[in-house]
Amino acid sequence: MATELTLHERRRDPNALELAGIPWLALLLPAERERALDGLRVTDARPGDYVCRIGRPVTYWFGVVAGLLKMSTDSAQGVTMTFTGVPPGGWFGEGTALKREDYRYNIQALRKSVVAGLPVDTFHWLLDHSIGFNRFVMNQLNERLGQFIAAREIDRMNNPDVRVARSLAALFNPVLYPGVGEVLRITQQELGYLVGLSRQRVNEALAALEAQGTIRVEYGGLRVLDLAALRSSIFHEK
DNA sequence: TCATTAAATTGTT
DNA sequence: AACAATTTAATGA
Secondary structure, three states, X not given: OHHHHHHHHHHHOOOHHHHHOXXXXXXXXXXXXXXXXXXXXXXXXXXXXXXXOOOOEOXXXXXXXXXXXXXXXXXXXXXXXXXXXXXXXXXXXXXXHHHOOEOOOEEEEOOOEEEEEEEHHHHHHHHHXXXXXXXXXXXXXXXXXXXXXXXXXXXXXXXXXXXXXXXXXXXXXXXXXXXXXXXXXXXXXXXXXXXXXXXXXXXXXXXXXXXXXOEEEEOOEEEEOOHHHHHHOOOOOO
């Protein structure tokens, strides 16, 4: 039933599925939405594919429709540092797009993903004309600031269980990643990569969180049961 | 559509 | 790091 409906939608509009996964489209007035749709490009990314690279001039403002991306940077010593994962519904690069600078990080697909891109010129046009779009971007910047501060706390924490919990809470952020919903599709391997822990240790932490009743571990993903608990959970040393 | 096989992911040591 | 067990995805009749 659900598939028939989407197939029907797809017949009318080949991009219907993808467009449903772009949160800010609903905030635009019809004329603005039309302009946005003219510019929007949706592409598939294979694991390891680069969405953007450090130093390249900004071409698009990017968003994740499906899958999982990672944001990373290379230090002068050539060490790759992963900052964060970007799950569905996440849009990034406003700062760079605003100033029309070069990308300051690499964005790579961790798994097969669907990525949407809004050309910088269209991005600026929407900023100049759409109040709804401005609200979205402002809200986005504000929420990301909060997450940035939280990320610094996470880095200082030594307890792996807490690190996993807080990092998960960040990925489940409904404002930044409205496409995630109740279930985050991520493997324990991928999560370990993002958090900086071994898969075994992540598996152990997830088991503890599940025992605590804050999440449920599923094949290929995690279901959040208590987001507030995830954000503030505390574990005892063994 | 169903059964079989391959691949991916997880749980454990 | 390695292994077995489990789940999903892919294949082809």
